[in-house]
Amino acid sequence: MDVLFLDAPYSGEVKLAEETLRYLKKKKYSVVGLYASVQFVNALDEIKKQLEGAGITIITSKADRTHLRGQLLGCDNYHQSLNLSEKELAELDCYLYIGDGKFHPLALVYRQKERNEVKEIVCNDPIQKKMTVLGIADVKVILRKYRGALMKFLSAQTVGVMVTIKPGQEQFRPALLLEKKYPNKKFYYFIDNVVSFDQLENFPFIEIWVNTACPRVGLDDQEKFVKGVINLNDALDAEEILGTESVLNGLGVSS
Amino acid sequence: MALYKPELEKAIARIRSSQAKTVCIQLPDGMKPMAAEIEERIRTETGARVLIWLGSNFGACDIPQGLNRMGVDLLISWGHNPFHKKEGW
Numbered sequence: 309m310d311v312l313f314l315d316a317p318y319s320g321e322v323k324l325a326e327e328t329l330r331y332l333k334k335k336k337y338s339v340v341g342l343y344a345s346v347q348f349v350n351a352l353d354e355i356k357k358q359l360e361g362a363g364i365t366i367i368t369s370k371a372d373r374t375h376l377r378g379q380l381l382g383c384d385n386y387h388q389s390l391n392l393s394e395k396e397l398a399e400l401d402c403y404l405y406i407g408d409g410k411f412h413p414l415a416l417v418y419r420q421k422e423r424n425e426v427k428e429i430v431c432n433d434p435i436q437k438k439m440t441v442l443g444i445a446d447v448k449v450i451l452r453k454y455r456g457a458l459m460k461f462l463s464a465q466t467v468g469v470m471v472t473i474k475p476g477q478e479q480f481r482p483a484l485l486l487e488k489k490y491p492n493k494k495f496y497y498f499i500d501n502v503v504s505f506d507q508l509e510n511f512p513f514i515e516i517w518v519n520t521a522c523p524r525v526g527l528d529d530q531e532k533f534v535k536g537v538i539n540l541n542d543a544l545d546a547e548e549i550l551g552t553e554s555v556l557n558g559l560g561v562s563s
Numbered sequence: 564m565a566l567y568k569p570e571l572e573k574a575i576a577r578i579r580s581s582q583a584k585t586v587c588i589q590l591p592d593g594m595k596p597m598a599a600e601i602e603e604r605i606r607t608e609t610g611a612r613v614l615i616w617l618g619s620n621f622g623a624c625d626i627p628q629g630l631n632r633m634g635v636d637l638l639i640s641w642g643h644n645p646f647h648k649k650e651g652w
Binding site: 310313386389539 | 568591621623636641642643645648649650
């Protein structure tokens with residue numbers, strides 16, 4: 309079967325709202341990490357001109373799974389995926405996201421959870437012609453629960469591993485690394501097309517879940533996993549993550 | 564005017580060049596209300612049978628399964644561009 313992807317680009321004008329430019333100036337942000345969703349990424353010329361006109365330097369990159377430089381996917385929520393160097397990360401004053409909704413820019417918050425500080429995400433919505441700012445406060449409750457789930461995973465004996473059969477998301481081979489890393493735990497592998505949250509309670513012997521499908525499931529869908537859930541790569545590095553000084557560990561435990 | 568361009572001319576050109584007889588259209592939630600208009604344009608301009616994917620369209624990682632069994636020759640997925648899968652995250 310042949311597949312054709314169509315970007316569905318935004319049909320209106322793509323530019324920075326006055327509010328956005330005022331905010332960047334007020335905060336004295338002089339280096340921004342510029343990213344956009346696919347609907348906007350091909351129309352950033354005017355925004356680049358506006359930023360240059362305001363004396364703001366742009367840093368951007370091609371993320372691992374994306375097709376275009378400057379494009380952001382919701383799954384770019386792990387710190388390596390954007391391919392920014394430590395030098396570039398240190399230079400950035402903030403991220404500037406062009407697009408609508410919170411799903412994509414929240415990836416930029418999540419990906420900083422293991423760093424010592426979170427640089428805020430200035431979101432410029434060309435449709436609403438408005439600006440919003442995202443930061444650690446927007447995911448604090450989720451990350452507190454997530455840290456609790458990481459601790460629970462380390463002590464759990466029986467773990468359910470969710471593997472999707474969607475070819476674009478299936479990560480069965482990497483999931484098998486769990487057995488090598490934790491030989492004393494019993495892992496059960498569950499396969500599904502989409503994650504059937506309503507079925508989880510039918511497996512009461514599972515103490516905690518490891519998600520290997522979309523890496524946003526383990527974060528955004530925390531409340532749907534009564535027993536708790538963590539993402540595969542965090543499961544593989546759970547001790548290191550909990551043992552390192554970071555934003556995540558500075559949030560305290562789940563209340 | 565629609566917020567997002569459906570680029571139907573590209574869809575129709577691809578259906579013609581591939582001579583697809585059965586086409587599945589997968590739309591993001593924001594474009595699902597346009598399904599009737601898209602179905603009609605494709606059907607009248609190419610004669611292809613159009614099947615509308617009811618379910619999710621989370622990304623280019625989220626291609627519907629089982630379409631070969633339904634005889635689908637071409638899937639047209641809106642709202643995404645090609646995805647470069649990486650083993651592990």
